[in-house]
Amino acid sequence: MRIFHLATDDAWTSAVAAGTYTVSTLGLDVSEVGFIHCSQAEQVAGVHERFYRDVAEPLRLLTIDTDLLTSPWQLDPVEGEALPFPHIYGPLNVDAVVSAEPFRASAAT
Template sequence: MRIYHLATVSDWERAQEDGEYTTSTRGVSLEQEGFIHASRADQWEGVRDRYYADVEEPLVLLEIDTGLLDVQWVEEPPAPGVDETYPHIYGPLRPSAVVAVTPVRPR
């Protein structure tokens, strides 16, 4: 299965140097949140529009092959009372699990 994560170019470049991606979401680390936020193909544009619309730094969409993850991932609601589920990655994302990187523009 493929899941997606929006990243700033600088965070993605740092992950490639460090060997692991540890940004949960914009301005929040994996250590702070406990997981990395991800989305399905039908969700990432809404996430971009809601949370990244005012970002001036270039963004990339990371396409992640869940079969290549070496940590657990789970589909779950992002907050209590929310019905829609999103993929959450419970550990650092290794760049080797990212099968495509596509530049995207904020809206």
């Protein structure tokens, strides 16, 4: 399965150098939250609108192949949401990211 995560350009660049990505969501690490927030394709635009709309820094849309993850992941129901959200329960190994394209909000709508 392919799942998605919005990352700041700086956080992704640092992750590539380190070999793992540990940002759960803006300003929070996986060690603080317990998982990395991800989205299904249909959820990316809504996540951007709710949480990243005011971020001035360039963003990247990480496309993650769940078959390549070294940390466990699962789809979790979220109250008020029609689709469950994917969460990665540990660091994201960067070699599971099959694409890290610059994100443009207009492309997600």
